[in-house]
Amino acid sequence: xxxxxxxxxxxxxxxxxxxxxxxxxxxxxxxxxxxxxxxxxxxxxxxxxxxxxxxxxxxxxxxxxxxxxxxxxxxxxxxxxxxxxxxxxxxxxxxxxxxxxxxxxxxxxxxxxxxxxxxxxxxxxxxxxxxxxxxxxxxxxxxxxxxxxxxxxxxxxxxxxxxxxxxxxxx
Numbered sequence: 001x002x003x004x005x006x007x008x009x010x011x012x013x014x015x016x017x018x019x020x021x022x023x024x025x026x027x028x029x030x031x032x033x034x035x036x037x038x039x040x041x042x043x044x045x046x047x048x049x050x051x052x053x054x055x056x057x058x059x060x061x062x063x064x065x066x067x068x069x070x071x072x073x074x075x076x077x078x079x080x081x082x083x084x085x086x087x088x089x090x091x092x093x094x095x096x097x098x099x100x101x102x103x104x105x106x107x108x109x110x111x112x113x114x115x116x117x118x119x120x121x122x123x124x125x126x127x128x129x130x131x132x133x134x135x136x137x138x139x140x141x142x143x144x145x146x147x148x149x150x151x152x153x154x155x156x157x158x159x160x161x162x163x164x165x166x167x168x169x170x171x
Contacts, residue, residue: 005049006102006148013097018152019165022102028110028140031058043141046098052107052141054099059149059168063096066171081160093157094164097150106142111135 013020031054032044043052064082067073083092113135151164 001049002051002101002104005046005051005100009097009100009148009150013150013152016095016152017156017158017161018095018097018150019161021149021151021165021169022146023149023169024146025141025143027143028108029054029145030110030138030140031055043139046100051101052105052145053101054147054149056096056098059099060094060096062171063164063167067167070170071167077163081164091154093154093160095152095154096164096168097152099147099149102146102148105145107139108142109137110140111137 010020030043044055045051046053060082064078064085067078067082079089079092081092081094083089113133149168151161151168153160153164
């Protein structure tokens with residue numbers, strides 16, 4: 001099922017003249033937590049296969065932040081490739097695809113350990129060290145989870161695809 005999903009996506013990207021990259025997280029990742037969906041599992045699931053994915057919107061956001069903060073790319077280039085940061089603006093030239101697993105994903109247990117939970121809930125006037133932590137356990141995708149990422153150009157501009165793939169790989 002994983003190979004079939006990957007092959008379908010690869011064929012679509014190749015048809016569009018896009019670039020495909022592969023990678024894995026440096027540590028556990030949690031994408032989609034707090035999405036307020038009925039099956040909020042701590043990560044985003046593909047609607048058809050039920051496999052965890054890294055949403056294209058997350059990838060595009062990471063690339064935008066990388067291009068602005070690290071590359072310090074000109075705003076007009078970022079807006080042309082990624083679209084303006086406005087819901088009413090037209091989309092940019094680049095199309096990002098969901099990051100899909102290329103091997104069975106590794107799911108690991110992780111913990112959020114708020115040290116001053118009573119303070120943040122408004123039940124304590126100060127963040128005192130005597131307040132006990134209340135660990136919250138959840139599942140995350142482990143660093144041995146391998147994914148395929150893809151980017152293509154609406155105008156089939158190979159230079160745009162190359163720039164988008166470079167930013168995505170670096171981000």
